[in-house]
Amino acid sequence: xxxxxxxxxxxxxxxxxxxxxxxxxxxxxxxxxxxxxxxxxxxxxxxxxxxxxxxxxxxxxxxxxxxxxxxxxxxxxxxxxxxxxxxxxxxxxxxxxxxxxxxxxxxxxxxxxxxxxxxxxxxxxxxxxxxxxxxxxxxxxxxxxxxxxxxxxxxxxxxxxxxxxxxxxxxxxxxxxxxxxxxxxxxxxxxxxxxxxxxxxxxxxxxxxxxxxxxxxxxxxxxxxxxxxxxxxxxxxxxxxxxxxxxxxxxxxxxxxxxxxxxxxxxxxxxxxxxxxxxxxxxxxxxxxxxxxxxxxxxxxxxxxxxxxxxxxxxxxxxxxxxxxxxxxxxxxxxxxxxxxxxxxxxxxxxxxxxxxxxxxxxxxxxxxxxxxxxxxxxx
Numbered sequence: 001x002x003x004x005x006x007x008x009x010x011x012x013x014x015x016x017x018x019x020x021x022x023x024x025x026x027x028x029x030x031x032x033x034x035x036x037x038x039x040x041x042x043x044x045x046x047x048x049x050x051x052x053x054x055x056x057x058x059x060x061x062x063x064x065x066x067x068x069x070x071x072x073x074x075x076x077x078x079x080x081x082x083x084x085x086x087x088x089x090x091x092x093x094x095x096x097x098x099x100x101x102x103x104x105x106x107x108x109x110x111x112x113x114x115x116x117x118x119x120x121x122x123x124x125x126x127x128x129x130x131x132x133x134x135x136x137x138x139x140x141x142x143x144x145x146x147x148x149x150x151x152x153x154x155x156x157x158x159x160x161x162x163x164x165x166x167x168x169x170x171x172x173x174x175x176x177x178x179x180x181x182x183x184x185x186x187x188x189x190x191x192x193x194x195x196x197x198x199x200x201x202x203x204x205x206x207x208x209x210x211x212x213x214x215x216x217x218x219x220x221x222x223x224x225x226x227x228x229x230x231x232x233x234x235x236x237x238x239x240x241x242x243x244x245x246x247x248x249x250x251x252x253x254x255x256x257x258x259x260x261x262x263x264x265x266x267x268x269x270x271x272x273x274x275x276x277x278x279x280x281x282x283x284x285x286x287x288x289x290x291x292x293x294x295x296x297x298x299x300x301x302x303x304x305x306x307x308x309x310x311x312x313x314x315x316x317x318x319x320x321x322x323x324x325x326x327x328x329x330x331x332x333x334x335x336x337x338x339x340x341x342x343x344x345x346x347x348x349x350x351x352x353x354x355x356x357x358x359x360x361x362x363x364x365x366x367x368x369x370x371x372x373x374x375x376x377x378x379x380x
Contacts, residue, residue, distance in 0.1 A: 001373060002033045004075055006094050007084040008067055010038045010056065011049070012265045014205060015290050016110050019171050020084050023108075024053065026172070026366025032373075037075065039067040039090070049265060061089070073097055080373050081105040085134070086113050088126065095137045104376050107135070108142040108169070111285040112153045127153060139376045142169045142369070144288040145312035151284070167372050170312070171288045172362035173297040178269045180299030180353065187274035191258045193231050198339045200232045201275035201300075203268070203291040207238030214281035214305070215244055221281075221328045223251040225335060230256065235271055237262040272298035276345060277338050279303045282310065283325045289313050293360055296320075296352030301345050303334050313360070319352035 005024050009017030017038060024034045040056035057071035066088035075081070075097050083094045085107050098105035113123040113131070135141065135158050143149040146168050149159050159166060193199050200222075204213040215234065222232055234244070234257065241259060248257045263271065272278065278295030279302070287309040292302045296313075302320035304310045316322040321334040338345050 001031075001080070001370075001377070002035070002078045003027055003080055003082060003373065004078040005034065005036045005082045005084065006072060006087065006090060007036065007038050008087040008090055010040065010054075011051070013262075016084050016086075018290065019108070019110070021049075022172060022174065022362040023082075023365060023369060026362040027370060028053065029363070030366050030370050032370065035076070035078070037069075037072060039069055041067075063088075069093070075101070077101070078103060079377060082369075082373075083107045083138075085109050086111070088113075088130075091134045092130065095134055098137070104139045105137060106140040106142065106372065106376060107138045108144075109135075109149075109152070109287075110144070111148075111287045114153075114285055132158060138165070140165050140167050140372055142167050142372070144169065144171055145309050147312045148285075148287045148309040151308040167368070169365050169368045169372075170360050171290055171293065172360050172365040173290075173293045173356050175297050175357050175361055178272055178294045178297035180273060180349070182269045182273035182298070184270040184274035187270050191231075191233060191260065193233070193258075194229075197229045197231050198227075198277070199275040200230065200335070201235070201271060201278050201295070202232065202280060203235045203271070203278070203294070204280065205238045206234070206236050206241045206244060208240060210236075210238065211240060212283045212286065214283060216247060217281050217326060217328060217331070218279055219244065219247050219251065219253065219257065221331045221335070222256060223253055224328065224332050227339070228256060230335070230339060231258065232256060233258045233260055233271065233275070235260045235263055235268070268294075269298065272300060275300060277301055277303060277320075277335065279331075279335065281305050281323065281325075281331055282307065284308070286310055292320075293356060296349075297356040299349040299353045301338055301348035302352060303331065303338075313355075314352075315355075318348065319355055320348050 007020040011017045011021035024036050027034050036054045039059050057069040059067040061068035068089040072093040081098050204210050272295050278300050280291050282305050284307050289310045292304050295302045305325050306322035323330045
């Protein structure tokens with residue numbers, strides 16, 4: 001079976017791009033011939049990961065995270081097209097090309113398009129006009145959790161009417177790379193974090209579309225935790241980094257917050273293995289929580305928000321804690337609880353590792369996708 005996947009982002013820069021990569025790799029391992037078409041921007045630092053099955057498309061126009069990539073119209077013959085949504089401009093071209101080629105098209109619905117500022121009315125219009133037309137052409141719609149789908153902007157309309165076409169495929173983790181025994185001593189040495197200091201880790205792109213990941217809230221919370229032995233390392237880069245750095249300075253946290261920037265993919269597991277707690281206090285939309293899952297796979301307790309998608313992954317009080325959205329007081333309390341109890345951290349970390357290896361590996365995700373493709377191709 002030849003599978004074509006289309007995604008807005010290259011791997012290891014954005015969550016959707018990374019999910020697409022591991023979906024494609026798992027399908028290759030299952031015997032599929034896979035070609036991924038992704039937008040080319042910046043340098044793709046894959047840390048030695050093979051990208052020979054990728055075609056990187058030039059963008060004729062870029063508006064935020066929307067990329068016009070006419071190269072989609074040059075797709076080669078395939079059995080099925082798998083689109084990763086959202087991909088403004090690219091989604092429309094993928095639908096046109098699928099109809100032109102007369103091949104079925106399916107879609108992974110990663111998250112609702114909800115933006116702030118000038119993007120809010122633009123996204124509202126897109127969600128009312130373009131998105132429903134795109135979804136109408138999909139044979140199947142993959143969601144990372146039914147919980148998230150039930151609270152999506154399309155929960156009572158498109159998703160409700162097409163329940164039989166929804167397929168739940170949770171994201172996965174490379175459990176061989178992200179595990180507790182990764183050599184990681186050099187990370188604490190690199191950032192001058194003492195062995196007795198509590199190492200909090202936040203991993204996300206720092207652009208405007210990822211402001212929902214909650215870094216600003218986490219920095220504010222850290223300021224209320226006056227213990228200087230609690231340190232925060234921020235992994236990721238983007239156009240909002242200067243504003244976060246200014247927030248850190250204004251709160252007098254310069255010695256306690258470290259901006260590590262973007263790190264090579266092959267170093268990322270060491271950051272998880274070196275830390276004590278992974279904290280990603282997102283606000284909606286958050287369909288899954290890849291960084292939380294990677295932390296769990298590394299045997300670390302995690303703290304996230306009690307929102308759809310995340311609560312499918314993390315069970316409150318078992319693999320970590322879930323806090324109300326925007327609640328800095330509760331977030332501070334949960335960090336404090338874990339900071340003072342190494343035994344609890346170890347127990348939750350072990351429970352997290354077990355949950356990931358049982359339910360959220362890329363192999364499991366690939367098998368589910370392959371089954372969906374086979375069903376679509378049988379019934380077309």
